[in-house]
Amino acid sequence: xxxxxxxxxxxxxxxxxxxxxxxxxxxxxxxxxxxxxxxxxxxxxxxxxxxxxxxxxxxxxxxxxxxxxxxxxxxxxxxxxxxxxxxxxxxxxxxxxxxxxxxxxxxxxxxxxxxxxxxxxxxxxxxxxxxxxxxxxxxxxxxxxxxxxxxxxxxxxxxxxxxxxxxxxxxxxxxxxxxxxxxxxxxxxxxxxxxxxxxxxxxxxxxxxxxxxxxxxxxxxxxxxxxxxxxxxxxxxxxxxxxxxxxxxxxxxxxxxxxxxxxxxxxxxxxxxxxxxxxxxxxxxxxxxxxxxxxxxxxxxxxxxxxxxxxxxxxxxxxxxxxxxxxxxxxxxxxxxxxxxxxxxxxxxxxxxxxxxxxxxxxxxxxxxxxxxxxxxxxxxxxxxxxxxxxxxxxxxxxxxxxxxxxxxxxxxxxxxxxxxx
Amino acid sequence: xxxxxxxxxxxxxxxxxxxxxxxxxxxxxxxxxxxxxxxxxxxxxxxxxxxxxxxxxxxxxxxxxxxxxxxxxxxxxxxxxxxxxxxxxxxxxxxxxxxxxxxxxxxxxxxxxxxxxxxxxxxxxxxxxxxxxxxxxxxxxxxxxxxxxxxxxxxxxxxxxxxxxxxxxxxxxxxxxxxxxxxxxxxxxxxxxxxxxxxxxxxxxxxxxxxxxxxxxxxxxxxxxxxxxxxxxxxxxxxxxxxxxxxxxxxxxxxxxxxxxxxxxxxxxxxxxxxxxxxxxxxxxxxxxxxxxxxxxxxxxxxxxxxxxxxxxxxxxxxxxxxxxxxxxxxxxxxxxxxxxxxxxxxxxxxxxxxxxxxxxxxxxxxxxxxxxxxxxxxxxxxxxxxxxxxxxxxxxxxxxxxxxxxxxxxxxxxxxxxxxx
Numbered sequence: 001x002x003x004x005x006x007x008x009x010x011x012x013x014x015x016x017x018x019x020x021x022x023x024x025x026x027x028x029x030x031x032x033x034x035x036x037x038x039x040x041x042x043x044x045x046x047x048x049x050x051x052x053x054x055x056x057x058x059x060x061x062x063x064x065x066x067x068x069x070x071x072x073x074x075x076x077x078x079x080x081x082x083x084x085x086x087x088x089x090x091x092x093x094x095x096x097x098x099x100x101x102x103x104x105x106x107x108x109x110x111x112x113x114x115x116x117x118x119x120x121x122x123x124x125x126x127x128x129x130x131x132x133x134x135x136x137x138x139x140x141x142x143x144x145x146x147x148x149x150x151x152x153x154x155x156x157x158x159x160x161x162x163x164x165x166x167x168x169x170x171x172x173x174x175x176x177x178x179x180x181x182x183x184x185x186x187x188x189x190x191x192x193x194x195x196x197x198x199x200x201x202x203x204x205x206x207x208x209x210x211x212x213x214x215x216x217x218x219x220x221x222x223x224x225x226x227x228x229x230x231x232x233x234x235x236x237x238x239x240x241x242x243x244x245x246x247x248x249x250x251x252x253x254x255x256x257x258x259x260x261x262x263x264x265x266x267x268x269x270x271x272x273x274x275x276x277x278x279x280x281x282x283x284x285x286x287x288x289x290x291x292x293x294x295x296x297x298x299x300x301x302x303x304x305x306x307x308x309x310x311x312x313x314x315x316x317x318x319x320x321x322x323x324x325x326x327x328x329x330x331x332x333x334x335x336x337x338x339x340x341x342x343x344x345x346x347x348x349x350x351x352x353x354x355x356x357x358x359x360x361x362x363x364x365x366x367x368x369x370x371x372x373x374x375x376x377x378x379x380x381x382x383x384x385x386x387x388x389x390x391x392x393x394x395x396x397x398x399x400x401x402x403x404x405x406x407x408x409x410x411x412x413x414x415x416x417x418x419x420x421x422x
Numbered sequence: 423x424x425x426x427x428x429x430x431x432x433x434x435x436x437x438x439x440x441x442x443x444x445x446x447x448x449x450x451x452x453x454x455x456x457x458x459x460x461x462x463x464x465x466x467x468x469x470x471x472x473x474x475x476x477x478x479x480x481x482x483x484x485x486x487x488x489x490x491x492x493x494x495x496x497x498x499x500x501x502x503x504x505x506x507x508x509x510x511x512x513x514x515x516x517x518x519x520x521x522x523x524x525x526x527x528x529x530x531x532x533x534x535x536x537x538x539x540x541x542x543x544x545x546x547x548x549x550x551x552x553x554x555x556x557x558x559x560x561x562x563x564x565x566x567x568x569x570x571x572x573x574x575x576x577x578x579x580x581x582x583x584x585x586x587x588x589x590x591x592x593x594x595x596x597x598x599x600x601x602x603x604x605x606x607x608x609x610x611x612x613x614x615x616x617x618x619x620x621x622x623x624x625x626x627x628x629x630x631x632x633x634x635x636x637x638x639x640x641x642x643x644x645x646x647x648x649x650x651x652x653x654x655x656x657x658x659x660x661x662x663x664x665x666x667x668x669x670x671x672x673x674x675x676x677x678x679x680x681x682x683x684x685x686x687x688x689x690x691x692x693x694x695x696x697x698x699x700x701x702x703x704x705x706x707x708x709x710x711x712x713x714x715x716x717x718x719x720x721x722x723x724x725x726x727x728x729x730x731x732x733x734x735x736x737x738x739x740x741x742x743x744x745x746x747x748x749x750x751x752x753x754x755x756x757x758x759x760x761x762x763x764x765x766x767x768x769x770x771x772x773x774x775x776x777x778x779x780x781x782x783x784x785x786x787x788x789x790x791x792x793x794x795x796x797x798x799x800x801x802x803x804x805x806x807x808x809x810x811x812x813x814x815x816x817x818x819x820x821x822x823x824x825x826x827x828x829x830x831x832x833x834x835x836x837x838x839x840x841x842x843x844x
Contacts (some may be wrong), residue, residue: 037491043487045453052478052711067679069459097519098709105704113534113545113569123535123545139706146703147535257489281568284561287520289474289682290709329587340580 003334031367048256100251100263135376151378160193188389190341203234329408425756451788522673524686555800573800582615610811612763624658751830
């Protein structure tokens, strides 16, 4: 059949009618599917039900009563376990509440309120700019937006953000204060930052001395198609005298319970000392029982890796269903391109220009909620209206198949209208 | 014997020598006691071990999987339970993480960063002042200090803060933006705000439209000597058109596990809507499993009240030991006065001027850590150096008796030196 842009008006009208009929049938099925967020399905979460059932200890290995107050930066056995898993110094880790997003928000907030390591608080500056590799994670951008940070979109490549653009912006403008990164299995592409990208981020010159990389390693052990590895950003940053540049974040939300996990942050000694001071004002201590449960249940790096292989095996057919349906229904039409994620929770589809919003709206009308079009860009505005994030982790395979068929029909319908309107 | 100030030099020297010998004996016992913080003892915490042992449900009554993401302001059954217990609208409650201190900090922080209900963010103002009923809670003052708020001490009476001073400051100066309150069983006095105090706080004119009462009802159901009740500040504030003035805080930390409780905040509809918007940027949701465990374990207002009566019965002899020892060892000496707490976690002792710091240091030397002198005042500076907070909840009775004997000896030694130096 070839690319739709080369079809005649009659051919397009014929295909459109076919698709409209298919869309009507699927709509009549009364689908009710939410694919808007990166939520794991109940059967994936069930893998961690040991967290609920095990008799819960309340004394840590060093004799601390985890029920009582204290230990504001997290119990030792939790920090040791995740230090080993992630290649971080246990002392460089602060363990937080259930959400690493909260830690990111709070670190960001402290830069505004108090500044860092002697630099001026950002709330006292005329302008603060942040680099936002795009398409990217909407909740990162929402934090910047809430604080009134001016966001600059940076194009994403298969190797991470376009580093020429990053170096140019960070090197020339003191108002550029940082960058949001999901370095392994990026949200939404599933891309992996190359060693060269990590090295350039760690070593580049920045005009602002308090430039900060928010290194959200949310999918750090969330392999689906092979076990990819990141270069060690702390080692590289240290080698270039930039170790204070990196705020590292991780959480167990997608290892165990999304809403009942444990978030953590890691940073240089100077940064950790500063954050400890701030945290000691904010709280008497985060929930140590939650940390203890997680440490005892997850046990060892080997055990976590085995657990993640199980999860990966459950996610792989979901990703494959998405990609197979896209290939079967839209391959060769020239109507979309999509990423081949290496792991993580998402993939991204690009439609013809000006179609993404209409596709999402049409799918919604037939009972399938996708991530809002535009959400993957700063301010929720995709300048070309092409990008759609697909989150295949929650639905069952059967539902996912229907949802993707619906999605492909929506793409065809919207694209046909677009092409017919030429 | 009469008051020590009327004793002769020789009499004082004699008493001093006796006390020095007693102090030496106690010091030789090698006490190791921490009475610095309001921590419950392990046997009190054990009352809540059902939280650990019960099989944990993960589905809420409305069918939400508490393990997964979502429900950013807290599960319905938790809000209903505590709404009923505290006389609050469930919809006026936001459920947080394990610490209400964190909620207070974050509400405070948002006033600085974003302002409230259209008012200018406090970080953009030349000066922000806060009223600090003193002696008061050091962690409240630490928050104000961290944000650079200018703190104004307000004298405490048995009925709460000196309301003439509060009304004068709040009514005349737009820079006065709020007040810290522990209205029931105040920290450290154990005083109860009178109905008149609550009414005046709720109804007074404030120069700042965004004046905020941080109503930390930490000991709201923590009765020890009779069940005292607070006037309903929300009702009173509403009657006077000031319902946006009040931020209310509570937590289960001292109902169940101090480090593994559940914090909550309550406020007017406009304030709650604003906080919801902020919270949705900060987190995908707090730990719902923790909320569900607490709601299922604590069950009903009646059950909570019975549970608190058990805790009260365990705390009463501790408070009595403290007060009996003070009376026996120091009654009539004129060296100290102390509060008779009605409930809560603390009482306060006032020494002769200029003695508190030395008493705390001397007790520390003999192995008993008290709350640092000065901690109960803004900036950690007690202008007269007289106030010492006593936290009797953690030690066992025997230890507490020794610690209080030591304390009384320290008071006598330091006071004798002070009187001898006249």
